[in-house]
Amino acid sequence: MFRTFLMTSALCLATALPASATDIDAMTDGERDAFRAEVRAYLLDNPEVLMEAIAVLEERRAQDAAQADVALLENYGEEIFNDGFSYVGGNPDGDITVVEFLDYQCSFCKRAFPAVEELIAGDGNIRFIVKEFPILGDASVLGSRYAIAVKNLYGDDAYKIIHDELMLLRGGLTPQTLVRLSEDQNFDHDDIRAEMDNEDITRIIDANRDLAARLQIQGTPSFIMGVTFVRGFLELNQMRQVIASERQNQG
Incomplete structure (x- = not known):
């Protein structure tokens, strides 16, 4: 150089x-x-x-x-913003969409989690999409399969609860951890365990991995904020600066 x-x-x-x-x-x-x-x-x-x-x-x-x-x-916008299977939260009619590729075993994802939550809650006009992107081993895949299975069986609100619990989890993510989470929420864990083997969940994870590769996303967390790619960790004030810049450019 x-x-x-x-x-x-x-x-x-x-x-x-x-x-x-x-x-x-x-x-x-x-x-x-x-x-x-x-x-x-x-x-x-x-x-x-x-x-x-x-x-x-x-x-x-x-x-x-x-x-x-x-x-x-422009090439992959529909897959990014409207894939039909990813969790959509925040304000569904928000003027800015934030997409996060994350892994439940990623320490920087966990560090970013409270900032993301505060950003969305404090702003009130952000549409938030989660892309399950397990890249850190079998425990990561286990967590994503569990979260997606909960979404399939119990809906978006239940998914958000489990998503939050997995992001706040400290220590190893094991099958026993998931049993405890199911019990805490009064979910039928046998049903969830059966759903985790659903090939549709495999296709969802594979689709997210394929999309990430085409978007040149190799690590977590990675964000798309409006039209701005952020391939890495951001502090809350930095997130707010990106959102403010996006809105200014829209205007």
């Missing part, structure tokens, strides 16, 4: 020189060596040029990434 910065800076310097003086192909070996020496000397005397070049390069990369993300939303 540093080599790229040097080349960028050299090109910036070259544009200030006559075209004949910077036609590399037309230079002799001695002229090329002299030109390189001049560029090196200039950068050593003016190191701030490197920082300017870095800033320009980073801005261009950010713009390119944002444009690529907008294209992903």
Whole structure:
């Protein structure tokens, strides 16, 4: 990367020189060596040029990434926002949709959970979608299959209760943990256990994994807030800043 910065800076310097003086192909070996020496000397005397070049390069990369993300939303928007099987909470008619890809064994997902809850409750105008994305082993898959099975059998309100309990869980996620959760909510655990083997649940998880791969999402938590992708953890104030920016851009 540093080599790229040097080349960028050299090109910036070259544009200030006559075209004949910077036609590399037309230079002799001695002229090329002299030109390189001049560029090196200039950068050593003016190191701030490197920082300017870095800033320009980073801005261009950010713009390119944002444009690529907008294209992903255009291509896969229906699967992201209206797949027909993911939990939808918050305000169903909210002006901003927040999508979270999460794993119940992910420590950063658990850390983000209270911030997400406060964001949605405090705002009142956010549509919130959960994408079950178990990527951290068998216990993660177990948790997602259980949560989806509860949703299938008992509905969205029951799913949200279990989702919250799994996000707040400390320690290992085991079959015994799920039995206790079922008992606490007076759910028939035998029915849930049978539903967990439903191939439809396998298809849902596989669909979320496939979608994540196409969206270049590799870790959890990952968010889509309006048209902004956030592939990683955010603090509450950062979430609010993204939402405010999204609304400003909408207006």
